[in-house]
Amino acid sequence: MSQTIDNRQFRLARRPKGLPERDDFDLVTEPLAEAKDGEVRVAIDYISLDPAMRGWMNAGKSYIKPVGIGEVMRAGAAGTVIDSKHPDFAAGDKVSGNLGVQTHAVFPGDELRKVDTSLADLPVYLGALGMPGMTAYFGTLDVGQLAEGDVVLVSAASGAVGALVGQIAKKKGASRVVGIAGGPEKCRYVVDELGFDGVIDYKNEEINDAVRRECPDGIDLYFDNVGGEILDAALANLRLHARVAICGAISQYNVTGNVGDTGYAPRNYLSLLINRARMEGFIVFDFADRYPEAAREMAAWLSAGELKHREDIVEGFDTFPDTLLKLFTGENFGKLVLAVER
Amino acid sequence: MSQTIDNRQFRLARRPKGLPERDDFDLVTEPLAEAKDGEVRVAIDYISLDPAMRGWMNAGKSYIKPVGIGEVMRAGAAGTVIDSKHPDFAAGDKVSGNLGVQTHAVFPGDELRKVDTSLADLPVYLGALGMPGMTAYFGTLDVGQLAEGDVVLVSAASGAVGALVGQIAKKKGASRVVGIAGGPEKCRYVVDELGFDGVIDYKNEEINDAVRRECPDGIDLYFDNVGGEILDAALANLRLHARVAICGAISQYNVTGNVGDTGYAPRNYLSLLINRARMEGFIVFDFADRYPEAAREMAAWLSAGELKHREDIVEGFDTFPDTLLKLFTGENFGKLVLAVER
Numbered sequence: 042m043s044q045t046i047d048n049r050q051f052r053l054a055r056r057p058k059g060l061p062e063r064d065d066f067d068l069v070t071e072p073l074a075e076a077k078d079g080e081v082r083v084a085i086d087y088i089s090l091d092p093a094m095r096g097w098m099n100a101g102k103s104y105i106k107p108v109g110i111g112e113v114m115r116a117g118a119a120g121t122v123i124d125s126k127h128p129d130f131a132a133g134d135k136v137s138g139n140l141g142v143q144t145h146a147v148f149p150g151d152e153l154r155k156v157d158t159s160l161a162d163l164p165v166y167l168g169a170l171g172m173p174g175m176t177a178y179f180g181t182l183d184v185g186q187l188a189e190g191d192v193v194l195v196s197a198a199s200g201a202v203g204a205l206v207g208q209i210a211k212k213k214g215a216s217r218v219v220g221i222a223g224g225p226e227k228c229r230y231v232v233d234e235l236g237f238d239g240v241i242d243y244k245n246e247e248i249n250d251a252v253r254r255e256c257p258d259g260i261d262l263y264f265d266n267v268g269g270e271i272l273d274a275a276l277a278n279l280r281l282h283a284r285v286a287i288c289g290a291i292s293q294y295n296v297t298g299n300v301g302d303t304g305y306a307p308r309n310y311l312s313l314l315i316n317r318a319r320m321e322g323f324i325v326f327d328f329a330d331r332y333p334e335a336a337r338e339m340a341a342w343l344s345a346g347e348l349k350h351r352e353d354i355v356e357g358f359d360t361f362p363d364t365l366l367k368l369f370t371g372e373n374f375g376k377l378v379l380a381v382e383r
Numbered sequence: 384m385s386q387t388i389d390n391r392q393f394r395l396a397r398r399p400k401g402l403p404e405r406d407d408f409d410l411v412t413e414p415l416a417e418a419k420d421g422e423v424r425v426a427i428d429y430i431s432l433d434p435a436m437r438g439w440m441n442a443g444k445s446y447i448k449p450v451g452i453g454e455v456m457r458a459g460a461a462g463t464v465i466d467s468k469h470p471d472f473a474a475g476d477k478v479s480g481n482l483g484v485q486t487h488a489v490f491p492g493d494e495l496r497k498v499d500t501s502l503a504d505l506p507v508y509l510g511a512l513g514m515p516g517m518t519a520y521f522g523t524l525d526v527g528q529l530a531e532g533d534v535v536l537v538s539a540a541s542g543a544v545g546a547l548v549g550q551i552a553k554k555k556g557a558s559r560v561v562g563i564a565g566g567p568e569k570c571r572y573v574v575d576e577l578g579f580d581g582v583i584d585y586k587n588e589e590i591n592d593a594v595r596r597e598c599p600d601g602i603d604l605y606f607d608n609v610g611g612e613i614l615d616a617a618l619a620n621l622r623l624h625a626r627v628a629i630c631g632a633i634s635q636y637n638v639t640g641n642v643g644d645t646g647y648a649p650r651n652y653l654s655l656l657i658n659r660a661r662m663e664g665f666i667v668f669d670f671a672d673r674y675p676e677a678a679r680e681m682a683a684w685l686s687a688g689e690l691k692h693r694e695d696i697v698e699g700f701d702t703f704p705d706t707l708l709k710l711f712t713g714e715n716f717g718k719l720v721l722a723v724e725r
Contacts, residue, residue: 104657268653287656306648311610314629314664315446321663322656 046073046082046123050113050143051361057098060369063362065098066114073145081130081150082123085140087354088379089117089167090365091201092266092291104324114142114361117172119163120381125150137166142361144381160344168201168376169350170339176288176325177205178335180264182213184323185286189214191261192280194252196220196271198237199227199351201376202288206264207237208348215262219255221248221271223371230374235349248274259283267291269305276309285313285320291369351375357382388415388424388465392485393703395450399440402711405704407440408456415487423472423492424465427482429696430721431459431509432707433543434608434633446666456484456703459514461505462723467492479508484703486723502686510543510718511692512681518630518667519547520677522606524555526665527628531556533603534622536594538562538613540579541569541693543718544630548606549579550690557604561597563590563613565713572716577691586713590616601625609633611647618651618662627655627662633711693717699724 047070054067076082097108097115108115118140122130127150130136138153140146156166168174180202181187193210197203198220207218219239220231228240241251252260252274259280265272268290275285313320328335342348353375355364360379367373392411399407418424439450439457450457460482464472469492472478480495482488498508510516522544523529535552539545540562549560561581562573570582583593594602594616601622607614610632617627655662670677684690695717697706702721709715 104659287653290653290656306650307652308648310649310652310662311629311632311664313662314632314666317446317663317665317669319661319663320652320655321659321661322653323659324656327659 046145047071048073048143048145049358050141052113053098053108053110055110056100057095061095061098061362061365066362068359074147076124076126076147078126079150080147081125081127081136081153083120083136083138083140083146083148083153084123084383085118085120085144085146085381087119087164087167088140088142088358088361088381089119089171090361090368090373090377090379091117091172092289092368094365095369105326115139116142117167118142118146119156119166119171120146127151127153130155135163137163137171142379144358160340164352164354164376164378164380165343165350167378168352169205169343169348170336172325173201173376174205174339175328175332175335177202177209178339179325179328179331180286180288180323181206181209181262183328184321185262185264185284187213187215187262190216192216192256192258193218193262193264194221194256194260194275195264195266196243196275197266197291198222198231198235198240199374200266203264203266204231204235204350204375205348207231207235210262211236212342212347217256221267227374230351234351243271249277252278262286264288265290272305273307273309276307276312279312279316279318281316281318283316283318285318287320287322352378354378354380356380388487389413390415390485390487391700392455392483394455395440395452397452398442399437403437403440403704403707408704410701416489418466418468418489420468421492422489423467423469423478423495425462425478425480425482425488425490425495426465426725427460427462427486427488427723428725429461429506429509430482430484430700430703430723431461431513432703432710432715432719432721433459433514434631434710436707437633437711447668457481458484459509460484460488461498461508461513462488469493469495472497477505477508479505479513484721486700502682506694506696506718506720506722507685507692509720510694511547511685511690512678514667515543515718516547516681517670517674517677519544519551520681521667521670521673522628522630522665523548523551523604525670526663527604527606527626529555529557529604532558534558534598534600535560535604535606536563536598536602536617537606537608538585538617539608539633540564540573540577540582541716542608545606545608546573546577546692546717547690549573549577552604553578554684554689559598563609569716572693576693585613591619594620604628606630607632614647615649615651618649618654621654621658621660623658623660625658625660627660629662629664694720696720696722698722 051066057065119137122134199222220237221241223244231240239255263275393408396409461479464476535557537548541564562579563583565586573582581597605617695715
């Protein structure tokens with residue numbers, strides 16, 4: 042019989058009001074169970090911190106069941122197989138899945154994905170080759186219906202999803218890609234590193250003027266990660282038959298604590314009528330059966346060095362509640378990942 | 384040489400602020416010109432009064448050029464050919480087209496449509512077989528992507544477009560069609576005459592409660608003619624992958640006088656994200672090359688007595704400015720048409 046492993050977990054203690062706080066979570070240690078038939082035990086190396094996590098903490102109807110009080114906080118994660126009672130996995134394999142905010146997991150092998158760390162480092166499977174990558178890919182090409190020659194505007198452009206949206210759009214024929222980011226450092230990154238054609242610093246520019254300046258002929262596709270006034274500025278500058286892909290609304294998640302009942306309502310929604318335009322929400326999980334197709338194309342770009350990505354890796358499992366906040370204050374720079382110390 | 388005909392015209396005198404007033408128009412009489420080659424002279428019998436006219440009076444960017452100050456007010460109309468220098472038309476033919484708010488018109492024959500009054504009375508060609516019919520047809524089936532089994536909610540359900548939306552939806556397999564109308568008389572009409580499955584009286588019911596009551600399992604297609612709080616109530620009750628077809632926003636047109644800069648902003652737009660739903664504006668003119676297809680199907684239903692329609696015909700050309708207001712106060716009951724006295 043193997044030695045007992047301590048598993049440390051952040052469990053949801055109560056539903057946050059506004060920004061999540063340390064006391065919204067309980068840090069619990071329990072012995073890691075043995076794997077049953079079909080299960081795999083994983084030592085988690087990296088935990089993905091994503092804006093969507095805020096929504097999962099709320100009670101009430103949403104696109105996915107809320108995390109229950111007392112349950113391990115939901116999160117994507119990647120790690121190393123300790124031992125396996127599933128035929129597809131063996132000790133030492135690198136894997137990713139919805140493993141939660143914990144240092145270890147006992148997990149059904151059927152819900153685990155084996156990843157190839159010779160192609161990209163493990164944290165990349167939580168970013169460009171993980172949910173953010175899939176989100177950017179299907180949000181731009183399927184929901185956003187990107188067409189040759191399009192002018193594309195992306196908010197949170199230095200973030201995990203936004204950075205990929207702009208690059209995918211360029212690869213697929215956009216004539217001009219403009220990003221919105223906060224502060225000169227991120228703005229420089231968006232243009233100099235990611236290769237966007239223009240950038241708007243929402244912290245230091247009047248957003249309406251800046252959108253008109255950067256998209257003087259209007260916008261064909263706006264990929265929205267933030268909501269609020271930036272969405273309104275985009276709506277005011279749509280072109281005929283434009284598409285607005287609503288991926289998120291991070292500016293609003295902590296206003297009332299309830300996604301779908303926001304503090305901000307888009308005054309300019311009738312631009313959809315004038316411009317015969319479309320605004321559509323999407324959830325990456327809806328495209329799950331097509332992940333392999335996207336992953337193949339993204340991996341090919343990545344291994345050819347044609348897809349820039351950046352991970353913001355914070356060390357220390359215990360920092361989870363504070364590190365999560367970086368998403369909502371705009372402090373993170375790149376895909377936010379928590380590294381579990383060994 | 385024919386006798387001089389006096390043509391009376393309402394010309395736009397100034398841009399209205401809020402609701403249009405009598406003094407926003409000049410009533411002018413001028414002699415009707417002779418037809419030049421390719422032109423047709425028409426004695427107008429019926430003028431279509433439509434919510435969209437309010438938008439056409441505004442300056443500024445919209446889906447169509449604003450009516451210029453001093454120009455004849457734009458309107459669809461139907462009438463009788465006086466004489467013709469176009470090979471397709473002869474005196475006595477019944478025709479419809481964008482003839483304007485005037486008693487007579489000299490008009491390019493190529494932009495005129497001959498209509499068959501043995502199939503339906505002339506005013507019907509401004510309603511069920513005119514723009515409102517085309518709007519309902521393409522808005523429901525193409526923009527709204529109506530699918531078998533859908534729950535459909537329609538605002539302004541006793542109006543020219545709404546009444547047809549519900550009937551078309553039923554014909555095409557909707558499982559439940561609910562209308563929103565103002566006052567008991569219109570509500571009775573919607574259920575008893577038009578055959579809707581349910582109705583909401585927005586003047587006498589709390590709209591959110593009523594939408595939940597009538598659509599307890601949510602809405603697959605909301606066809607929006609009104610905007611405002613009714614749109615928000617619909618958004619709050621969308622089903623997964625729902626569609627919101629934005630046809631108009633009559634509650635908002637007179638708030639600021641500027642379509643696209645409304646007084647009301649939809650607080651619940653993030654329901655689009657939660658439900659992976661779509662909100663799309665459309666203009667019937669975009670479907671112009673497919674009008675014949677829709678007109679054929681609508682005419683077949685009509686001649687089989689399967690499509691109920693109702694015209695609200697107001698006599699007297701001079702009443703135009705006051706009659707137009709009925710649209711915005713909700714006073715009209717059915718397709719609002721102005722009859723030109725002879």
